[in-house]
Amino acid sequence: MDETISFVLNGKPASLRTDPLRRLLDILREDFALTGTKEGCGQGECGACAVLLDGQLVNSCLVPAIAVSGKQVLTIEGFRATPRYALLRACFEQAGAVQCGFCTPGMLMAAEALLRRNPAPTQDEIRTALSGNLCRCTGYAAILKAVETAAKEGMER
Amino acid sequence: MTGCCRPETLEDALSILSRQGAQVLAGGTDWMVKHGQQGPHGGPVLYIAELAELRQIAVHGGEIHIGAACTLTELLESPLVPDCLKQPLAQMASPAIRNIATIGGNLCNASPAADALPMLSAMDAMLSLRSHKAEERLPAEDFLLAPGKPRLAQGQLLVEIHVPLSPKWDCVYRKVGLRRANSLSKVSFCALSDKKAGYVQDVRIAFGAVAPRVVRSREAEKRILSSGHPLTDDQIQAIAAEYGKLLKPIDDARSSRAYRREVSLRLLKWYLREGMNA
Ligand SMILES: Cc1cc2nc3c(=O)[nH]c(=O)nc-3n(C[C@H](O)[C@H](O)[C@H](O)COP(=O)(O)OP(=O)(O)OC[C@H]3O[C@@H](n4cnc5c(N)ncnc54)[C@H](O)[C@@H]3O)c2cc1C
Ligand code: FES
Ligand code: FES
Numbered sequence: 001m002d003e004t005i006s007f008v009l010n011g012k013p014a015s016l017r018t019d020p021l022r023r024l025l026d027i028l029r030e031d032f033a034l035t036g037t038k039e040g041c042g043q044g045e046c047g048a049c050a051v052l053l054d055g056q057l058v059n060s061c062l063v064p065a066i067a068v069s070g071k072q073v074l075t076i077e078g079f080r081a082t083p084r085y086a087l088l089r090a091c092f093e094q095a096g097a098v099q100c101g102f103c104t105p106g107m108l109m110a111a112e113a114l115l116r117r118n119p120a121p122t123q124d125e126i127r128t129a130l131s132g133n134l135c136r137c138t139g140y141a142a143i144l145k146a147v148e149t150a151a152k153e154g155m156e157r
Numbered sequence: 158m159t160g161c162c163r164p165e166t167l168e169d170a171l172s173i174l175s176r177q178g179a180q181v182l183a184g185g186t187d188w189m190v191k192h193g194q195q196g197p198h199g200g201p202v203l204y205i206a207e208l209a210e211l212r213q214i215a216v217h218g219g220e221i222h223i224g225a226a227c228t229l230t231e232l233l234e235s236p237l238v239p240d241c242l243k244q245p246l247a248q249m250a251s252p253a254i255r256n257i258a259t260i261g262g263n264l265c266n267a268s269p270a271a272d273a274l275p276m277l278s279a280m281d282a283m284l285s286l287r288s289h290k291a292e293e294r295l296p297a298e299d300f301l302l303a304p305g306k307p308r309l310a311q312g313q314l315l316v317e318i319h320v321p322l323s324p325k326w327d328c329v330y331r332k333v334g335l336r337r338a339n340s341l342s343k344v345s346f347c348a349l350s351d352k353k354a355g356y357v358q359d360v361r362i363a364f365g366a367v368a369p370r371v372v373r374s375r376e377a378e379k380r381i382l383s384s385g386h387p388l389t390d391d392q393i394q395a396i397a398a399e400y401g402k403l404l405k406p407i408d409d410a411r412s413s414r415a416y417r418r419e420v421s422l423r424l425l426k427w428y429l430r431e432g433m434n435a
Contacts, residue, residue: 001160001161003160003161019160019161020163020204021160021161021193023189023193042193043190044186044189044190044250044253044254047253050253053256053257056230056257058253058256059254062185062190062193062257063185063189063257064185064189064204067185067206067207067257113252128252129252131251131252131338131339132250132251132338132339133251
């Protein structure tokens with residue numbers, strides 16, 4: 001049975017009637033046309049669907065609508081409007097950390113979740129923060145490098 | 158009740174459960190993988206992840222009481238939670254999953270490979286179960302009846318996990334998985350020791366993922382303590398043989414019976430030879 005679910009999506013109030021057990025991933029892509037959030041595995045293993053829920057990294061393929069009610073959701077489309085996105089984007093470009101780009105929105109959300117809490121992470125902390133995000137193209141060295149550079153440059157600003 | 162129900166209080170949740178069966182949904186990291194894409198969901202669902210009563214972490218008389226709906230991240234960030242328990246939690250899944258996965262969900266999902274139960278069993282944790290009418294406390298060690306079958310009666314919720322805060326254990330935790338993140342245990346090994354003046358006063362050993370239930374043996378632990386210090390190679394072999402009888406590993410997609418047995422016993426022997434005395 002459908003219910004009304006209200007939350008804040010990328011800073012704006014949002015509301016819809018839907019099955020409370022529907023995946024946040026499907027709501028974002030199908031009802032709000034926010035297709036930057038990708039479906040890789042649909043089982044919590046790859047991080048392509050990662051978004052921030054009340055500031056915490058989550059895999060939207062595992063989050064039912066009912067768990068979103070009253071909370072804040074930030075997707076890659078909302079994150080794009082921020083200075084840290086611009087910095088991360090530049091660092092990903094410089095490091096050659098993007099090939100097909102399928103994993104990139106999730107990688108960026110994972111990096112943002114880390115840098116929000118810990119602006120000067122160690123290499124190990126970066127590895128842990130990105131450990132739930134799979135990339136089938138680049139190998140991970142370039143991605144780790146990009147986040148490391150973004151952290152350094154962020155601290156210098 | 159049809160569809161999905163979001164009670165405001167634990168009392169409401171328990172009374173709904175008592176009136177009609179419902180599937181319990183906490184963080185959903187196991188539940189959504191199982192049911193998430195199927196469309197219409199068989200039977201009503203009771204969402205408990207945000208019940209305030211299930212989200213507390215507090216110390217009561219020498220024990221820490223952990224609400225069943227606390228997320229792994231919340232436990233890892235709490236200064237009250239003993240380090241021994243944080244070790245398995247920190248190695249579970251990935252940050253995104255730890256942010257929503259609950260400790261209660263890990264236990265109630267009742268996988269023999271679930272990572273919280275072996276350490277809780279070794280620490281002599283107790284579980285508090287509640288139904289609308291009654292409350293019950295039982296050892297964490299006895300909670301798994303069989304793979305996928307927790308000892309939960311109709312209408313019961315796991316509400317709290319009670320972990321003794323003393324002694325202050327020295328602990329060793331080893332998880333053997335395919336890779337560091339997002340892999341379930343092939344084997345897990347927990348060993349706790351309490352030392353005074355360099356001598357081991359008490360010891361606890363638990364193995365996960367190598368039998369339908371957590372493997373722990375009071376007799377073997379007594380034997381380790383009464384065998385003198387340091388243990389001789391013969392004593393170590395004999396103790397390993399004793400544990401060897403209790404391990405009932407299986408062949409599955411993650412690992413083989415032989416590998417699981419071999420690794421478990423090697424970890425044990427290493428611990429008895431070196432780890433325990435370090
Ligand atoms: C990619 C991935 C990696 C994972 N890695 C690991 C790992 O390394 N180690 C590991 O142990 N697990 C792992 N898991 C499994 C899972 O994340 C954990 O078991 C988690 O703790 C389950 O908690 P939850 O709140 O999400 O449970 P849910 O999915 O909400 O519930 C699980 C089951 O428990 C029942 N339940 C939940 N809470 C209660 C309660 N309070 N009372 C009664 N019944 C209840 C539900 O009805 C359901 O049957 C992984 C899962 C994924 C998707
Ligand atoms: S699609 Fe959600 S983790 Fe892979
Ligand atoms: S760039 Fe293709 S999956 Fe990462």
